[in-house]
Amino acid sequence: MAAEALAGAGWRVVVCDAMPSPARKFLMAGRGGLNLTHATPMPRFLDAYGAAAAPLRPFLEAFGPEEVRAWCEGLGQESFTGSSGRVFPRAMKASPLLRAWLARLAGLGVELRPRHRWLGWEGAALRFATPAGERLLAPRATVLACGGASWPRLGSDGAWAGWVGGTAPFRPANMGVRVAWSEPFRTRFAGTPLKRVRLRAPGFDAMGEAMVTAAGLEGGLVYAASARLRDAAPLTVTLDLRPDLDRAALARRLGGAGLSLANRLRRAGLPPVAAALVREAAAPRDDLPALLKALPLRVEGVMGLERAISSAGGLHWAEVDAALMLRARPGTFAAGEMLDWEAPTGGWLLTACLATGRAAGLAAARRLAAPSGDG
Structure with missing residues (x-):
């Protein structure tokens, strides 16, 4: 979502993914039908986020259930609302939506670099482990979307917490x-x-x-x-x-x-x-x-983090500003399950990930375009 927002604003975007192929947890979520969002109207929709409802509110009000459905259908995937209020793509799979999404990103010029695992910073640059050895990248703006710590075999193991700082310990959420x-x-x-x-x-x-x-x-x-x-x-x-x-x-x-x-x-x-x-x-x-x-x-x-659907804990809200930029690293933004929030299954998890990703991308684009030269 961050890449889509940045590329849509005209910026060149590179997505570095630790895994050999993208969106593995997204595809795993689709095994049960890909519950995109929930038909509960605002502000009751926000109640599911508990203590994190206040910091998440502006992002979800800008991109909530109705916007998620419109985005899905804009990718050619019709959605429907089940009897429980859960919203799914009509195909009941993640793969058709993902293929359409990747095609849109490619059309916007987004470059995907698989097998690029982030290892932290070296000065102002980001250090990656790649098939060709370690490599440094120095983008003008960075969006971190490294996930929480659940289902680590899909790519998100929470290792980033060791060098970002200001995090709450990861705990399993939505688990047995x-x-x-x-x-x-x-x-x-x-x-x-x-x-x-x-x-x-x-x-x-x-x-x-x-x-x-x-x-x-x-x-x-x-x-x-x-x-x-x-x-x-x-x-x-x-x-x-x-x-x-x-x-x-x-x-x-x-x-x-x-x-x-x-x-x-x-x-x-x-x-x-x-x-x-x-x-x-x-x-x-x-x-x-x-x-x-x-x-x-x-x-x-x-049950432990290895099979939990999501995780609690992550980057404290005090570590980011209202635009999701890290206070300690201007020009670097964070989104999704990296942030310290949790919510029940039923569409709330994916909606907040999409909403914060979009918000971080838009904020990064604004910073890059600022006449002050902060980009």
């Missing part, structure tokens, strides 16, 4: 949680979806879906609660396995105590994975309706 399943449960149900359940944790109460994994739980409902779970683990949360029924209606469905537990759970309409969770729980079953409405689940911890 660890649960110590019994071996029989793990063997039988790993990879099984847990549909239409309600998760309650301190400061969190929402309904959705999760996925049982060998190590615990993942999925949209867990990701939505992940920041609170990360900061409080280990802790016990509860699952409502039939949020559509109140306790009285559930009691009628369960039937009398003379029935076996398996039959009662079947009468309650629980799928096998939910019924197995009841057996898995170290909790009394004398009040079965109450147990099904608040099944205790011990969260031992959270």
